[in-house]
Amino acid sequence: AQTVTQSQPEMSVQEAETVTLSCTYDTSESDYYLFWYKQPPSRQMILVIRQEAYKQQNATENRFSVNFQKAAKSFSLKISDSQLGDAAMYFCAYRSAPNTGNQFYFGTGTSLTVIP
């Protein structure tokens, strides 16, 4: 089975600074999708950014960008110009391709604190 590892249980960043959250995964598949989700204290999970494995270009969404290293099986999230509203639990997730089970696998999460 695929595994997703987030080695940083907690991270903190000064407001307006940049922070990078790490994620590695293990898979033998060549076709898959990677995601970062944000879960604020209110607990509703929100999609932050998505990356298709077949795309070499790193995904970006405003202040959020990823560094996708397929060979290294690494998928880190960079948050630029951090804001107080970015404080949340961040989960890295892997989704198998539809023809291989279509399952989602989540990491254990990184709790991000933003310091004013």
Added chain:
Amino acid sequence: DAGVTQSPTHLIKTRGQQVTLRCSPISGHKSVSWYQQVLGQGPQFIFQYYEKEERGRGNFPDRFSARQFPNYSSELNVNALLLGDSALYLCASSLAALTAAYEQYFGPGTRLTVT
């Protein structure tokens, strides 16, 4: 537009009992997925349903079952509850299940406590 809704919000059950959790997807969404999130951990995939058919299943015992109705709402059933079933159960909906445009929208969850 209403987001994904789940009911009930909280639930307390006794070991050995059965529980049914409900989920209504966003209007127009045909796929519903269920996740179990134990405190301090990431969500674990239980099921995905699309067009009323099971399209994906996680590593959960047969005590867990689900179904999707013609209006695309879904129920998750758990029989013979164990203490370890205590968790936040999340439902997520998406437009489709088998396309690359697979953005999931999560509901607020149902907090199940088994005593």
